[in-house]
Amino acid sequence: MQEENKNREFDVLVIGGGIAGQESSLNLANMGLEVLLVEKDYSIGGKMIHLSKVFPTLDCSACIATPKISETARHPNITIFTYSEVKDIEKSGKKYIARVIKKPRYVKEELCSGCQECEFVCPVYVPDQYQYDLVGRKAVYVPFSLANPRVAAIDIDNCILCGACEKVCPTEAIDFTMEAEEIEIRFKAVIIATGFNLFDAHNKPQYGFGKFKNVVHSMQMERQLVPTRPFNAVLRPSDGKMPDNIAYVLCTGSRDKSVGNPLCSQVCCMYSIKQAQLLMGALPLADVTIYYINIRAFGKGFCEFYQQSKTMGVEFVKGKVAQITETENDNLIVRYEDIFEGKVKEAEHDLVVLAVGALPNPDVPDMFKNEKVELGEFKYVKQVDRFACPARTSMEGVFVSGTAAVPLDIPDSILSAGAASSEVNSYIKKLGI
Amino acid sequence: MGKTIDIIKKTRTVPEEVKEKRKEFVRIKKLIIKSLKEGPKTIPQIAKESSVPAVEITYHLMTLRKYREIITGELDDMDEYFSYELNNTK
Structure with a gap:
């Protein structure tokens, strides 16, 4: 199987197996094009597969993501390399050549039954x-x-x-002799769907992440809210207590020049409101307070979702959090500026969730040999014609899909992936090879 | 056919840090199991008895729970802390 992959030709290389990469791959594969999807992680699915619900419908995220993942994995026109990375990409005439490194997982994929x-x-x-x-x-x-x-x-x-x-191992799938394999791939076009990185909350030391036991980030809370959660219920990491007074600090690492990210991450307000609603269901007696600069509820049904959370009892405080300190009983004191009253205030909570923002993936520009794909002002992949051809980049035959270009929510990522796949299809048809 | 582990052992050694982390996990695991042999307990109770910080007990206990060595018991009267017990059916 691996021998067959060497020196193969594909129509399109899609880099990244998150929701945008899958959607682009599926669209292109359904148009009859041969797609190679390269994913750096052990599994396709990206960040969406790890979410609890989606906003504003509160549909189960996995229930939406898993059929698409299965369809991608089973499609005859899509070849998937997981735990693989694109080492470099070089232009060769009208085509591109990529060298892809398949890293060893020390388990033979074709033999492992996943029995654990x-x-x-x-x-x-x-x-x-x-x-x-x-x-x-x-x-x-x-x-x-x-x-x-x-x-x-x-x-x-x-x-x-x-x-x-x-x-x-009942199937003798374990193989410690596996080594990294370099595979050369030829293709006509590439889609960059490398997604975004989460802001590292350690880089906002005044909020105490990593220092105070009950300061968690939003993906940690997201995991606490899924059926495959790490704990048996929503609990404080410090002592396993069910929290009853939870604070959300919005714009942690977004709209913040002090950490080098002035952009709004587009999703933090809404995912925090979603988590707050889910927490009200999981912990009916808990108080949930959201500290915000502005609530950006701009999408279809978002404002209603925001209003609904208010009627459920979520408290919204317009105030920028300056500092968090810890008390002797592992509770947290949130110091903030109440913007409406113009006063500095403090409030005690027993769990604080930092709503971390999105950052650009820094791996993209270095993939290309002899040429670099241009980045925009905020270090995301530059869309050279954002309104007419939103997937086009500074390099011919190189397209961008999803949050590699700009922070987006899930529906917009899927729309962006649709645009990328149709632009790629047109490009390949014009190429005529 | 021989096991492939013997082949990798010829070229690779286990870092001391990895060995130390494993020892530490095993040490705390033993303390948790010893404590729970007496009956169901909450995380603060185990932490107090074993003199290990409660945050460490949470992490280790939840990991053992994930691998079904420990199961979740009742919630206390104040609706604050769950108790945990050994999974004797394992």
Whole structure:
């Protein structure tokens, strides 16, 4: 199978297997084009697969994402390389050549049944990145329950080489001799769908993330609200107590020149309101307060969703949080400027959620050999003709899809992916090869 | 056919830091299990008994719960803390 992949030709290379990359791939594949989808993680699905619900409908995120993931994985015109990275891309005549590195997962994909026998006998525990470090995982593990492919992987840097996994594997899928493989791919067009990075809350030290035990970020809370949650309920990390007074600090790392990101991340207001509503359901007696600069409820049904949260009892305080400190009982004092009253105030909460924003993915420009794809003012991939051809970049045959270009919510990412796939199809037809 | 673990062992060694982290996890795991052998307990109760910070107990206990070594018990009368117990059916 891997031999067959060497020196293959595709019509389109899609970089990134999140919602935009999947949607672009599916559209192109349905048009009859051969697509290679390269995903750096062990599974396709991107960030959406880890969310609880979507706003403003409160539909289950996984219920929307998993059919699309399955369709992408099963489509005959789509080849997927997971745990792979594009090393470089070079123009060659009218086509491009990419070198893709398939990293070793030390588990043969074609043999692994995802039974997790290896995981249960592994004696090593390390923080689980898919649960945002709230719990541990093993050194050999199926990344998460909805992973596609549902295949185990060995975190070789944390493996103690005991061999227990290899002994128990019923299909002899474990293979410690695997090595990275470099594959050369030729293609006509590329779609950059590398998504966004989350703001690292450590970079806002006045909020105490990583220092105060009950300051968490919004993806950690998101995980606490999904059925495959790290804890048995929504709990404080400090002592397992059910919180009853939760604060949200909006614009953590967004609209903030002090951390180098003046852009609005587009989604933080709404996902915080969504989480607040879900918390009211999970913890009916809890108070939820959202500290905001402005509520940007601009999309279809967003304003109604915002109003609904108010009627449910979510408290909104217009005030920029300046500092968070910790009390002896691990509660948190939020110091903020009440903008309506023009006063500096303090409030005590037993859990604080930092609504972290989106940052551009810095890996994009260095992929291209001899040429660089231009970035815009805020370091996202530049859309050279944003209104007429929103997917076009500064390089011919290179297109952008989803949040690699600008922070977007899920519906807008899917729209952007649709635009990218139709532009790519037109480009390939004009190319005539 | 021999096991592939023997091949990688010839070229790779386990970093001391990895060994130390494993030892630390096993140490706290033993303390949690010892505490729960007496019956269901909340995280603060286990932390107090084992002299390990409650935040550490939360992380380790929830990891053990994920791998079904521990199960969730009742919520206390104040609706604040769950108790946890050993999964004796495992």
